[in-house]
Each structure stands twice: as structure tokens, then as C-alpha cells.
Amino acid sequence: MTEDHSELNLCPNCSKENLPMATRCVHCGSDMEALFTIFGQPQIPEEEAEESLPDIIEEIRNDPSLQTPSEEPPSPELVPANRIDESILDSEQLPDWLAKVRERAQGEEDAIGDLASGTMAMDAARNEEASAGVEGEFNAWINRIREKSQQENSVRARQLPSENEEPDQVPEWLQRIRALRPRPEEDITHEVKTGPTYADDLPREWTDEALQELRRQALSEDQEQETEPLLSASASTEDEETPVEPELEAASEPVQEESGSIEEDFHNIPEDEDAYFVPVPVEDLNQFTEVEEDSVVGGTQEEPATGEIESPEQEPGQDTPELAEIQTEEVVPEEAIVEPEASENPEQTELESVPVEVEDETKTGVEEQEEEPEEEQPTDSAAVPPDLLLLRDQQDRASLLASLIEQEGRVTAGKQAVRKPSGKAGRLALALLLLIGLIVSMLIGPSPMPTDALKSMPALALGDQIQTLAENDKVLVVLDYQAATSRELEALAAPMLDKLHVQGVQLSFLTTQPSGLFLAQSLLAQAELPENTLVEYLPGSYLNLIGWAVNPAISATGDDLLRAKNLYPFRLVLLVSDSSDNIRGWLEQIAPWIESLNFAAITTQMEAPVLSPYFDSGQLEGYAAGIADGNIGMQSTFSYRAYRVGLLLMLVMLLLGMISKGEEDAIRKEEERAE
């Protein structure tokens, strides 16, 4: 590091050289503070300098040369830094060291410092805001509009006593309030009127303490006293405090009482909005409050002296919504961002205070209030009042910020498909369509299935297996199905059993399901087998036979309970089952132990795909499944036509489902493209 000796300071005491930043002489130890003066600034003690800060700010504010019409006034906290900078910037006689420091600060972003970065960010935000606003022009406009509307309101309020005799029993005070806020748009603007009326255009920061104090006093003291803390918080507004119209003051008294009575329950944060409370960086908060304050100033500086009921300093009893809004903006501005409608709607808190019988009406008013800003979408900013324009701008940004907060941490995938609720009516319609289709096709008449219908490979293999059985070969028929599928399975099994019986094969029947005891009757009848054919119940299904399959030479408890316990004499086990799991159990637990035993199955069509690997591996000799493999379609009692109609309808529904999904996707893509 090199030092330029020309920049060295000489000690006033010993006249020796010292480094530029030295505060004391390294040689004699005398104080060198006096050498450090900002060029063009008078030397003042530190404490004094702090105290005179507002004066400096005032100076800057009052200096017309420093204010441009389109520029927003800087915030009080940031003014000193700006002011110093500007004063130095204007000066061409900068000390070299300062020039170097500033050069470095401009070159390195980090060197700017937090305060400076915050200032820059706020300046940027303010400039952006300023470019959108047209304060200079519309302030006068606001005045005119408000004066006009308040004159109308006052006239209407005076007319109310005669209208109070309506049968809806709405209290007079409420009617007056309603008359005073006939248009929802005005309510929206109320929020920006809540701030104090400042003598200057400068924004003020509301401190929590000041607001709390104001709120406390508002509940206990009279109107003038209540405004004092607020005014003390903004000292310059005292002179501009406007008197309240006596009529309106009287009209607002019941509201004060009501709101006072509900003070216990009141809180300015709606419960369902807690989820939106997301802490944001302080810089962001400052930025937002700054913007909000700008709008507050814009809305309050021309506050007419009509004593609008919404104004806190004029209507202490009504302070809750407005103060709540201010507090919300100050403390949790995100909430105001996320739910602009809620925070901008002073009637929401008022709803709690109004009598129950008029709640619906007030709700309707709130709804209208919420709806109207959406309905009105003027493209020309000049076509709407400037205060509304500002609010919409705020609202837009608030909604943008809200959406950003909501999306934080989420996967930014495409828009989710909007689920259309499919009600019971649709399901009923479909069910009736199927029922009607089936009934009509059944009523037309019998329609047997063609006799030469193509059977599946496993069914053909099963047929071949049955053909190979000789007379007196033993076949074990295991009935393992429920009543629900009995119709389908009996239609498949009965002809085969009949055929086996005709071939002279010895059939033994077991049922693994209790229901098989009564279902077997029907099956035997259909297969034209003797009624006295024994059907034994096999508790535990194949578990009961594993012992015998593993070691046929043993005898255990209950061996004599079952005739068909030893499976070795059988050539084929025909499983009539509606469960592929049970069939798999037989193939897993019994088949590996008895290699000479063949297994075949008669099952429902729903189980067929699961059994196909076992047929492919040779574990199953064959299986018959579904309507095609049996002769159910050939039965006169079964309508094959109805079956086809049902399949056809299902085919149509599946295709419709695919098409509707495709169409939905296409529409969504189109919408996304349009967006």
C-alpha cells in the first residue's frame, strides 16, 4: 500500500505529518478532529447535528430547487444521507480522499453499504411510483370530486329521518352511515384517508406506540382529545385539523358506541388470513410502507372538512377499521398485500358492530364493493379518479406480490388442470343409460352367442386336458367362489362337469368357502349330476392339505374328517375359483409337492390375466375364463346382445373420456398461449 505524502495532514500542534484519517497526532498526541470537516458544512457537535436533522430535512423540503413535480419527497430517515450526498455532489471542491472513496463506492457494489443500498432501493421504488402517479394534477381533481360527493351525502343524510319509517327497522344512524357511503368505490378510498393531514407532502412513519396510544385514547376520550396523540405523532398537522360537521358527528355517535362495545372481540387480522402472514425482509417492508404512505399522503392532504365518518381523527368510534388497516400496513404489510380487499374494506369490521337483522344487507354491500372494482376496468387512467387509480395500482402490485409469496417454494409447473366436479347427476345418467341399454336389448329377445366362437388358448388347452382323461380317472373339483360370481362360474363349470361325468371320470368335490355349500347345489343341478353328490367343506383351504401333500405317509388330527385329503390318487385338480390368489396358493403350496398332479382352473374373466403367466409356465394345464370360453352366451336365459351392448357402452365411455381429456388439454394450452 502506498501513501501520497501530499495528502498527509499536518498536526496543528507539532506541525508534523500525519495520515489523512488520523484523529490524533501520532507524534504529540494532540486532537486532530478539527481537520475533518465536510467541505461546505459548518462544524457542529455530534449531538447538535442529530438534533438539527429535522431542520435539515425541512430545509430540503422547503427548497423548491430540490423538488421536482414528478418526484416523490424522500422519507425523513433517508434525507440526511441524500442531502449530504447532493450537497457534496454539487460541490466541485471535493477533497481527494473523498473523491477516491466515492469512486470506489461507485465501482464496488458492496462498498455502498446497507444504508446506501436501502436508500437506492427506496429511491428506485419511489421513482417508479412517481412515474405512475399524477399527484400534481389530480390533487385538485380529488378535491373537486370529494367536495361534490360529500355535499350530496350531506344532503342525503339530512333527508334520512323521513325515510326512517320504512318497515325494515334499520336504525337511523345506520341509514345515515349508508347514505354517507353509497358507493363502494368511496369505501375503497377510505383507507388512504386514514393518515393524518400533514402540512407538507412528506410521508410520515406511523410508529406502533403512537398507534396504540391513539387507539387507547380513541376509546376513552372525546374526539378532540383522541386526535392529539395522532397529531403529536405528526406535529405539523395540528393547524390543519378540520372541524367536524355537527350533524355527521351526531350521526356517528351510535357507531362509536357500537364499536366500543365490540372492542373486546375486535382484531384487525382476519383469522383465516393467518396463513398469509409471511415475514418479509425489512427492506421490502420499508419499500412497501413507503409506497403506502405516499398514497396516504395523496389521499389526505386534500381531506375536506366535512368530517367523513371514516376518518379516525374525526370519528374516534370508528377508529378500529382504519387504525387496524394502518397497523396492518405498518406491522404486517404482507397481509394488506395479500388481501387488499379485506384490508381496504372498513365495513368488514363494521359488520360486527351492526345489528344482526341488517347483516345481510351490509354483506351485500361488501360483496358489491368487492365486485365492482373488477367490473370496472377502464383502460384510460384519466377516466377514473386518481385516488382509485392509485389503489388499483397498489392492488395490482399487492396481488402480484401475493402470488409470488404463494408460489414461493412451490414447483413452478404448468397450470393445474381445473377439476370439474362430476356430480351425482352425471353418474346417475350414465347408470341409467347402461340399465336402459341392457333392459331394452334383453327385452328384444334371446340372442345366443355363436357356437363357433373362438376360444382362448388356455381354454383350448383345458378342453384338451379334459379330453385326455379316461374312465375312472379321479378329478378333484374345488369350489372356491362367492355367490356374486356364481352365475359366471357355474355357466363355465357346469358343461365341463357334465362332460367329465359323461366320460366316466370320478369326481370328488371340495369347497373351501362356506358359501360353496349352498352354491354347489345350483352347480350340481346345472351339471345334471346326482343331487346326493357329496360336497365336503375344506377348512383352511389348501393349508389343510399341505401336510398330506408334503408327507402322505403320516396321519394327524382330523385326518379321518375328510375323504379327499390325500391328493396323490387324483389326476387333475379343477379349481373353480373367482380368486387368482387362491389359485396361486394351490399352485404354490400343493403343486410343487405332487408332480404327478395336474392343475386346471375355471375362473372369472377378471382373474384371467393374472393366471396367464402360470399357464405360460406350464403350472396350469389350462383355464377357462369369461363369456367366450364357456357357453354362458349360448344359454337362452342369458342375453348375449345385452352383454355386447354393455361392452359397447363402456367402449364409448372410455373413448369419450379420452377425447374430453384431450379437448381439455387443448383448451388449456390455448389459454396458456393466450396468456
Next chain:
Amino acid sequence: MSPSELFTLIVGVALTVMVLSYILGDRLFFGIATHILIGVSAGFLALVIIQKVILPYLIMPLADPASPDFLLALVPLALSILLVLMLFRRGTQAGAIPLAFLGGALAALAIIGVTRGTLAPQILSMLGRFEPSQLMHEAQPQWAAIIEALMVLLGVISVLFVFHHRGQSKAGNVIRPVFLEGIGSIGQIFIGITFGALFVGIFSSALIALISSLSEIIKFVTLWF
């Protein structure tokens, strides 16, 4: 038609209509029908278990203390008593022992059964398609058989990969190479084909049941007109 058959038909049709009233949004008749089903099934099941399992397998051996089966029957008796204790609040824990006994025995059976009955035969069957005798015929390659064997192999491996894929996905987000994702997609296609066939199968079975129910109703109606 005998009076008994007629009465059976009337009962059957009435119960069918009660169940089908569900599609019209009715809950009362549907509820009655299903509760009848549960009650009758439970009663019948209880009877069958008592008469076909408990009496011959448990009570009969206990009836003869001199029999060698008597002592053996004491074990299931003890386990059964522990199970019955589950009906009472204090005995809930006791029921865990017989249930654990059941679980352990079934787990052991599953190990042997799945290995010998499913895994080994299915894998061998898949590999058996690659035997030279299957792929060659008179020294000529059987392209259809070769393609089929490859397709089966690829299909099974890709489906198994879907299992693995899902297991890993549950553990956390895993980024895989493109070709592994491709294999997973192929597996999904094969699973989808199987599910499609199952879907049609279930619908077909349900449709047959529905037609049977409707034909009973039509049969009943035609009796009177």
C-alpha cells in the same frame, strides 16, 4: 313354479331392487339389503365354523382325555382362549400371541411357496424361451420366437424396474439417467396393458352379474304380464 320357488324369486327380486336402488341415491333400502347380507353371512359363517371346524378339530379331541390328540388339542385351546380374551378390554394384548403364531406360520409357508411356486417357475419359464430348441428350427432361426422371447424378457425386467423405481421414489427424489427412465416407461406400458385387460375383465364379470340380476327382475315381471 312351486310356491317355494315363487317365494324365493320374490325375495330375490326384492333384494336385488333394494341394492340397485343405490344408483337412485337411496341409502335406506340399500342399507337394509347390505345389513341383511352381513347378518346372514355372519350367521352362516359362524355356524359353519362351529360345526365344521371347532367341533371336529378342537372339541372332539378334548372330549376324550385318553386319546393322544387330547394333549395336542390343548395348544390350540389355549391359543383360542387368548383370542377370545380379545373381546374384553383387558385381554387385547393377550390376543397378540395367537395372531403372531398365525403370522409366523403363514410367513414360513409363504417363503417356501413363493420361491417354489412362483419365483422359480416364472423366471425359469422366461429364460426357457431362450433355449436353442425354442429359437431354432432345423438350423433356421425362428425370428418370431426370438422377438417374443426378447419382448417377454424386456417386459418383465422393465416392470420389475418400475417396482424398484417406485421404491426409490418414495425414499426421495432420485435423478436417473435417461435410459433408466426409458426402461421405467416401458415397464409402465406393460403394466398398463395388463391393467387394461384386468379392467375389461372386471367390467365383464360385473356386467354378467348385472345382466343376471336384471334378467331375474324381468323374469319376475313377465310372470305377471
Next chain:
Amino acid sequence: MKRALPLIAGILSGLVVLAAMFFVPQSGGILAMVLNWVIIVAGVALLVAIASLVLTHLRFIARGKKGFLLSLVLVISFLATLMFGLIRGVDDPVFLKWVGAVIRPIETALLGLVALIMMSAAMKIFRERGWSALTVSFGVSAVIFLILGLGFLQNLNIPVLTEVIRLVETLPMIGARGLLIGIGIGLLMMAFRVLFGMEGSGND
């Protein structure tokens, strides 16, 4: 100790069954004996479940809980069946006929309802699940098998078409085999966990 006893019972029964299956001639009738116990315990467990069901519904009736009339229906039908069966015997044809006359139409109609519900599910399935390899192949497969189920193509008796149909019918087998192997491996792992006491058993 409360947790250890079920664990010991599970491991012991599993090991005994495994040993009996591995050492077949030497194990004698142990396997059959243990499996008989399993059947008895399973039967008693079913009875306990039925008793619990009935007791629950009796409680509903006693308390007059909402829907107790349905509970009444259940209990009456249960008791009627039980009494009828005890009097006539479970193998009595008349008893079996009546039980069948009640159970069969209800179960058949319930399965029929599935068809009606599946109709509406078919409309919604793609909207709910979106497009993926699984859903697309599912949809195409379902459409093809529905067309095959109609039987029109089979009746044409075109040899090439018949071969194609045969090939298509084998396709579900591939996925099913993969699923079976996957499920088998999963089952195997679970069984080992039970035997090693790593999986909760009993009333878990």
C-alpha cells in the same frame, strides 16, 4: 415381556413350519399338526370377529345410536340364520337353499353395481390421472380388449387376424409376470422380516 411373547410365538411357529418342510421324512406329522392348529386358531379368530361385530351392533341398538334400525336388521338376520341353522343343521338342503336365496341376489346385484360405477369411472379416469405411459397404455389396452370382447373380429375367421388376436391376448401376460415376480419378491422380504422379528406381528 408383553411384546416379546408374541414375537417369540411368531418366530417359533415360523421356524417349526420351515424346519418341517425342509426335513420332510424326519419331521413326521409335525407340519400337519401345526397347520391344524393354524386352522383352528384362524377359525376361532373369525368367530371372535363375528362376535365383535354383533356386540358392536347390539351396543348401537342399546344406545339408540343413529342408524340403529339397520343394526337391528343385521342382528335379527344374524340370529335368525344362526337359530335356523342350529335347529336344522348346516348341511340341511332347505336351510342352504334359503341362505342361498338371500345371499346370492344381494351379492350378484352388488357386483352388478360395480359395472355401473365403472362406467362413470371410465369417463373420469383420464381427467383424474392425466396422460402418462401408464394411462395411455391402459386406455389403449382397455379399448382393444373391449373390442375383442365384442367378438366381432373373432367371428371374421381371418387367419392373420386370428394370429394377431392371439398375440395381443398374450401381452397382458408379460406385465402380469413382472407383477407376480415383483409381488413375490416383496412377499418374500416381508416373510423374512416377520421371521426375524423385524416386522410387527400379532395385533399390529
